């Protein structure tokens with residue numbers, strides 16, 4: 357293997373291209389043979405390179421146990437890129453430059469000799485920043501995080517202080533309950549400072565999720581209404597048409613609550629409901645998110661059955677396709693009690709939101725794949741139109757469509773043209789595609805770029821992850837020794853168990869199906 361390359365070989369930058377000035381660095385991917393590397397990380401890095409966003413000089417080193425050469429890893433990644441790249445065909449010029457920056461380091465995660473080899477590869481790049489500015493991406497099982505942190509620290513690749521930077525990016529799941537997340541945090545921060553740990557939640561890399569803060573705090577007409585005076589309730593739906601498929605083994609340990617609620621849904625909730633941060637600095641934004649999570653009214657064994665519903669799909673069909681029940685999926689226990697659906701009614705006990713219900717629901721094998729937030733405003737007093745419209749005049753609603761059909765819609769009432777006084781709900785739509793074109797960078801592109809730049813705003817802080825686990829644990833502890841009852845099952849292709857509807861009906865609300873905008 358030839359490690360000595362001229363220092364400008366990784367230069368994918370074009371003069372005049374709009375980009376941040378980033379210091380040269382090396383990115384080391386642990387778990388380089390895995391699915392995430394091929395499907396997400398390498399395509400994201402390739403696109404950053406294509407769009408001239410990468411540092412002027414960079415290297416990528418894949419670290420894994422399997423025997424490979426630099427060349428065979430490159431060939432493998434090229435095949436994967438042809439399949440997973442979001443732009444096709446792959447640009448040969450860009451690929452050539454990008455591939456020249458890819459190196460492979462074979463070794464066992466627990467073997468100090470492998471880290472010596474890694475050290476010599478990095479030194480072989482022949483430039484101090486490429487040896488010292490290091491982004492370690494841990495695309496491996498959380499049980500191995502501690503080992504890697506210790507090994508890179510002992511090999512003097514990770515320093516808690518210093519002029520150059522080193523950062524560790526970790527994937528979810530970050531623990532499976534509060535105690536395990538605390539243990540992981542402790543292991544990582546034995547060797548790294550908290551500011552060096554970047555915990556990923558890919559939802560924060562989505563354009564539409566980042567837009568929540570922009571939308572809220574740059575539009576006075578909406579921000580004024582963003583409180584208990586005007587908002588009746590909020591619905592956050594993250595529904596998926598797919599079942600668990602090949603991921604039964606993982607899902608048996610996770611379930612919908614750990615897989616989606618603890619991270620993605622509580623993140624979206626905190627952005628929707630948090631107070632304005634004092635600045636857009638990472639710590640200010642994260643302080644407000646943590647404050648919000650801490651203001652969620654604690655769930656107790658008495659309130660969990662009233663506020664949380666779980667469900668598991670049985671055989672049915674989604675979009676005309678037959679689907680097996682969860683208990684029949686590969687690597688799933690045939691009498692499993694793991695939930696594939698969860699719906700929650702949460703209250704935020706602070707000045708802004710006191711008394712406003714926040715409904716969250718997520719599930720597999722539902723009729724649609726859609727993530728959206730619906731802000732349902734309070735109705736007007738129906739004194740003028742009651743004779744024409746009955747008791748229920750439609751209340752205004754604002755829907756943030758996170759995916760697909762990314763955009764925002766406002767629903768209000770309008771007069772039906774004609775001689776009579778008919779009133780009907782109508783909608784105004786903003787669509788990302790129509791407004792900005794179809795440029796939709798993958799979440800991982802943004803997240804990798806922020807990690808290279810050292811901006812932790814889009815990553816989860818230690819107290820944030822622990823607070824989220826605390827909320828989820830209070831539900832899990834209640835469910836753990838209780839088998840599912842008949843009322844908790846739903847047919848694949850339906851919107852979850854009936855109990856999820858009852859959760860809203862008690863307060864006179866009902867779930868709204870995600871909007872299809874054409």
Ligand code: BG6
Pocket residue numbers: 596615616727
């Ligand atoms: C992952 C979960 O974190 O998010 C998956 O593990 C889920 O179960 C996925 O399917 C959903 O992500 P997206 O970006 O497709 O909404």
